[in-house]
Amino acid sequence: MKTPTNIVWKLAGNLLGFLLMLILPNLAFSQFTVNIGTSQTVTIPVQRVGVAIPPNSITIGVGGAVGTVKWTIQSGPTLDPPDPGEFGFKKDGWKAKFPAEEGQSTPAAGLMSIEGTPAVPGAFEVNIRVQDDGVADPDVNVNSAQIRIIFEAANPLDLVLVLDRSGSMTEKTGVEPTSPTRWKALQDAVANFTNMYKEHAIPGSRLGITYFHTDASPASACCAVLKPVDAALPGIVASELGSVGTGNMTAMGKGMIDAVAKLSTPGSARGILLFTDGLQNIPPDVLLNGSGVQGQPAFPAGPGGIKIATIGIGSPSSDYHTTLMNLANNNRGKYNTTLNGFDYTPQPGGDDDGALSVGSGFTQQFINMLSEFSPQLVTTSVKMVSSAGRTELAKFPLNKDVSKLVLEFTGNMNFSSTQLPYLRQLIEVRKNGVNVAGRGRLSYVGNSTRNFLIVFDFGVNDTMKSHGDWEVAYFEPVIGVAATHAAANVPKSLRLGLNVLADDHYVDIASSFSPKQPRVKQQLKLSVDLKRMQLPLTGAVVKVAVVQPGADAGHVLALNELKVKQDAADSTNPGVEKWEELLKDSTFRNQFKGISNIITLNHTANGKYEGTVDSLNVAGVYQLVYYITADTAVMGKLERTFTEAVYVAFGEVDMAASNVVTSIVNGTLVMTFRPITTYGSYVGPAQGSAFSVSNPNITIQSVVDNQDGSYTITFGGKIDEATKLEISGIEIYSGKLEDAGKKPGSMLGLPSWLIWLLLLLVIIILFLLLRRKK
Numbered sequence: 001m002k003t004p005t006n007i008v009w010k011l012a013g014n015l016l017g018f019l020l021m022l023i024l025p026n027l028a029f030s031q032f033t034v035n036i037g038t039s040q041t042v043t044i045p046v047q048r049v050g051v052a053i054p055p056n057s058i059t060i061g062v063g064g065a066v067g068t069v070k071w072t073i074q075s076g077p078t079l080d081p082p083d084p085g086e087f088g089f090k091k092d093g094w095k096a097k098f099p100a101e102e103g104q105s106t107p108a109a110g111l112m113s114i115e116g117t118p119a120v121p122g123a124f125e126v127n128i129r130v131q132d133d134g135v136a137d138p139d140v141n142v143n144s145a146q147i148r149i150i151f152e153a154a155n156p157l158d159l160v161l162v163l164d165r166s167g168s169m170t171e172k173t174g175v176e177p178t179s180p181t182r183w184k185a186l187q188d189a190v191a192n193f194t195n196m197y198k199e200h201a202i203p204g205s206r207l208g209i210t211y212f213h214t215d216a217s218p219a220s221a222c223c224a225v226l227k228p229v230d231a232a233l234p235g236i237v238a239s240e241l242g243s244v245g246t247g248n249m250t251a252m253g254k255g256m257i258d259a260v261a262k263l264s265t266p267g268s269a270r271g272i273l274l275f276t277d278g279l280q281n282i283p284p285d286v287l288l289n290g291s292g293v294q295g296q297p298a299f300p301a302g303p304g305g306i307k308i309a310t311i312g313i314g315s316p317s318s319d320y321h322t323t324l325m326n327l328a329n330n331n332r333g334k335y336n337t338t339l340n341g342f343d344y345t346p347q348p349g350g351d352d353d354g355a356l357s358v359g360s361g362f363t364q365q366f367i368n369m370l371s372e373f374s375p376q377l378v379t380t381s382v383k384m385v386s387s388a389g390r391t392e393l394a395k396f397p398l399n400k401d402v403s404k405l406v407l408e409f410t411g412n413m414n415f416s417s418t419q420l421p422y423l424r425q426l427i428e429v430r431k432n433g434v435n436v437a438g439r440g441r442l443s444y445v446g447n448s449t450r451n452f453l454i455v456f457d458f459g460v461n462d463t464m465k466s467h468g469d470w471e472v473a474y475f476e477p478v479i480g481v482a483a484t485h486a487a488a489n490v491p492k493s494l495r496l497g498l499n500v501l502a503d504d505h506y507v508d509i510a511s512s513f514s515p516k517q518p519r520v521k522q523q524l525k526l527s528v529d530l531k532r533m534q535l536p537l538t539g540a541v542v543k544v545a546v547v548q549p550g551a552d553a554g555h556v557l558a559l560n561e562l563k564v565k566q567d568a569a570d571s572t573n574p575g576v577e578k579w580e581e582l583l584k585d586s587t588f589r590n591q592f593k594g595i596s597n598i599i600t601l602n603h604t605a606n607g608k609y610e611g612t613v614d615s616l617n618v619a620g621v622y623q624l625v626y627y628i629t630a631d632t633a634v635m636g637k638l639e640r641t642f643t644e645a646v647y648v649a650f651g652e653v654d655m656a657a658s659n660v661v662t663s664i665v666n667g668t669l670v671m672t673f674r675p676i677t678t679y680g681s682y683v684g685p686a687q688g689s690a691f692s693v694s695n696p697n698i699t700i701q702s703v704v705d706n707q708d709g710s711y712t713i714t715f716g717g718k719i720d721e722a723t724k725l726e727i728s729g730i731e732i733y734s735g736k737l738e739d740a741g742k743k744p745g746s747m748l749g750l751p752s753w754l755i756w757l758l759l760l761l762v763i764i765i766l767f768l769l770l771r772r773k774k
Helices: 005-023 182-200 233-241 252-262 318-329 358-369 420-424 482-488 553-559 574-582 586-590 752-773
Strands: 030-035 039-043 058-063 069-075 088-091 094-097 112-116 122-132 144-154 157-164 206-212 269-275 306-312 335-337 376-384 389-398 404-416 427-431 441-443 448-457 468-476 495-503 507-514 524-532 541-548 595-605 608-613 620-632 636-648 661-665 668-673 691-693 698-705 711-717 722-727 730-736
Touching: 030 039, 030 144, 058 144, 088 122, 094 144, 157 182, 157 252, 182 233, 182 358, 182 404, 182 448, 206 233, 206 252, 252 269, 269 358, 306 318, 306 358, 318 335, 318 636, 358 376, 358 636, 376 389, 389 495, 389 636, 404 420, 404 427, 420 441, 420 448, 427 448, 468 495, 507 620, 507 636, 524 541, 524 595, 524 620, 541 608, 553 574, 691 698, 691 711
Parallel strands: 030 058, 039 144, 157 206, 157 269, 269 306, 306 335
Antiparallel strands: 058 112, 069 122, 088 094, 094 112, 122 144, 335 636, 376 495, 376 636, 389 468, 404 448, 404 495, 427 468, 441 448, 507 524, 524 608, 541 595, 541 620, 595 608, 620 636, 661 668, 668 711, 691 722, 698 711, 722 730
């Protein structure tokens, strides 16, 4: 007797499915069962955004029911109704299908199925009750199952590092002979960044690298094409960075064009992290508003576009800071910068003066770039550790549902790969008073590094969970472990920086400020949105340390008599080079030591906290250091911090007080002036590249920065037409250029009333003279 064909095909299909589940475990069904009389959390496996979940591949069933059951939704975020003919709910592309209409009796054997195509990254939870109709006991703990279902969707991240290797990167990061160059500091920071990326990357994430100087070159040997993020990648990147040199000019626009071209794969989150230490001096330029590069299509912006984060160094140039800040703010990213060109020390930030090192900038931007996927900074510290005894590095609470805790250490020396295992034994980590340091794993890159990680993984079945009170210390006993100390070879002057990062996929923190390009004498409005599982997080305390520079760099530079000769190797402008030369003097640097003012943001509604900064007294880089604490029954105690930079531009310019002198020379207009604000501060040098006019019929042929805050500008074209004169997009004058500096209603620089009075006096004198002749 022949077996019917349909049965053969069915048996073959079942066998194929069984074999596929054996050889491809990720295709196996996720089936959960919860029992009546219990409460259980069901964490749905993380799904990829835009990828359909096969029907019935994820199911939840009920066990132990005596009779029929009823499925009902207890709580959760705002949910959408199910599709016609289906039961349950929808949310962000997810579909939760009940076996019957909500609240209606159905056989206990029915399964809830999780289907759909997740549309956005993020996590949310829904609490569901399944009641047993066969048990009359009024106690819901007896006759029902309480199910907390956690949904999470994510996208792998395609990230390109755009790294400046121009000639200025050979500058030292300090006055000491042992101070590393900017390029060496950047190499260390990128290697550590890649190691951090490996620890937090969503499966399928990739990394690319673009170098730029006079051109976007050389092509990265490892990562010219996006490379998967795996355990080997940090070592490969560190090795490559050691083989790349510096020199020539700063073609930031070419670097950005190359990076955008790498990010062409749909279905992945896309990001660019840009580091540059100098002004653009090779076209095409990145536009001042950060929307794109001259002559190129605009950067893909908004959700699904390219997220851009930027890192800079301290500079008196408004053009430099405005471009980097706009690149970030207009493309969903953040801007971070050191306060000056010397803060490349290895500490991870959080200095009393608000200074950030380049390594700290990368850690902050690492958090920002992966904000859709979780890593958040819990706390940070920098300590000189005791050569005999115990030095506390950090104490902090950690909330529930954290999947990974990363302790990032940075030293003021290079540690060899043979030292680190012994040094790790001198790091004490306690949770609720119990030393758990042995549960962490050591992670580092290369044979010599300033950075190393100790990582704690909290698996679903792990007996140690995240929530509790944690303490990290450096413990060097006076006696005992002598061999360990000797092998670690730790100097007496060891300084350790510590960043504590929580891999928390459920808490979402978003900050913003307005106006997007603040100026001196304006208010700065700050806002923070806190959510957990897409629900507002209320009752938190949100404080912000607003760290402003101690002095206005432009004004101080204008009054300083130093004159420098422009460096042709990587020419920026004389004002910037004057600034960098003066920074070598600690007395000069100390003028700009940050002044901190802490404000508390008020909860306004729905997890939004807002406040206003009124003390924008000087132009320059302000650091905003956010501190967030909260305590709820569902998550326990939470502590977070993060930093971003805001460039505050000069205020209103008083052209009448700016000593404007204009003359016409061979059909061009030459203007010399020393722009000063209405509050008495000079705009200062280093703004030469920032001047522009709005009239396309007028051109700026040359700008000479006289280094004392004055400029000599030569204009060509139709110089008799009206135009706006701007610095970094800020209007400082409107009208005919020849009349700049003259008060409205004036002639020859004199008020019109005085002109009329003089004319009247002339007429009277002439009249009297004529009468005398008669």
